[in-house]
Amino acid sequence: MNNDLIQFALTAFGLLFVMINPIAVAPVFVAVTAGMSAGQRRATLTRAVIAAFVVTMFFLFVGRAFLSYMGVSVQAFAISGGILLFVIAFPMLMGQRSPxxxxxxxxxxxxxxxxxxxxxxxxxxxxxxxxxxxxxxVGADWERLAVLTGVISVIYLIAWPTLFMAERVLNRLGDGPMHIITRVLGLVLAALAVQYILNGLTGFYQSLVGQ
Known part of the structure; x- marks a missing residue:
């Protein structure tokens, strides 16, 4: 694997890990599985992770075709996607969790x-x-597509044990460390969101100049 692929893999991992964020999902998992046996929690978590993986794979492989069909440019999606990521990041910076x-x-x-x-x-x-x-x-670069598929798989493999052990870990950590982790992840996500907006604006400007 060359340096470009390694850098792409690390960037994709960081961005998707912050977005999927099994750490922030942990309190939700504990709440919705309260009263379940260990076996029921395990089965519920397995179904959720598999379903999430299927959903992300669907959008990964048909995403470009979907944008093309809708007539949405890459630059427009980069800008709108960056804005959406920032909207998600802002409550995290404030230390808020999912309701x-x-x-x-x-x-x-x-x-x-x-x-x-x-x-x-x-x-x-x-x-x-x-x-x-x-x-x-990624476009039609199948090598990067394979790397991205691997990155998504690894994140969900990390999410499973993270969520399964969530109740025990949260009881030991308390609210303080969770607020700190949430704010740090929110800061990283906000920075990535701004970068995507800048990339979209740069691409849009270059397309205008090239006309």
Whole structure:
């Protein structure tokens, strides 16, 4: 793997890890699986992770075709995607968490796995927008596409044990460290969002100059 691919892999990993953010999903997972046995939590988490992976793969492989069909330029999507990422990052900078509440008693674990764990947590609008944004950069480069697929797979493999151990870890950490982690991740995401907006504006300017 050459240096460009390594840099691309690291950038994609950092961006997608912050977007998927299993650390921030942990309190939601603990809330929606409260009262479940260890086996039920394991099954629910497995379904949620698999469903999230399928959703992201779908948008990764059909993302460019989708944008082309809708008549959306790469520059326009970079700018709008950057704005969306910044909107998501701002509450994180303020230390806020997802307001998703636990399901009502008797709600099926399969329902919980899809909502709220898969959508909007593990594969929410921000993650989908990021996948589409990266897909436009990858283009027809199958080597980078393979790297990106591997990066997404690794993140979800990390998410599974992170969420499964969430209740034990959160009880030990408390709220203070979680707020710090959330703010740091929000700062990183905000910086990446600004960079995408700048890239989109630069590309738009260059397209105007080239006409």
């Amino acid at each position: 998703i509440q636990a399901p009502q008693a008797g709600q099926a674990s399969a329902d919980v796995a899809i909502f709220p764990l898969t959508i909007p947590q593990l594969a929410g609008p921000g993650t989908i927008a990021t996948i589409l944004l990266l897909a436009t950069q």
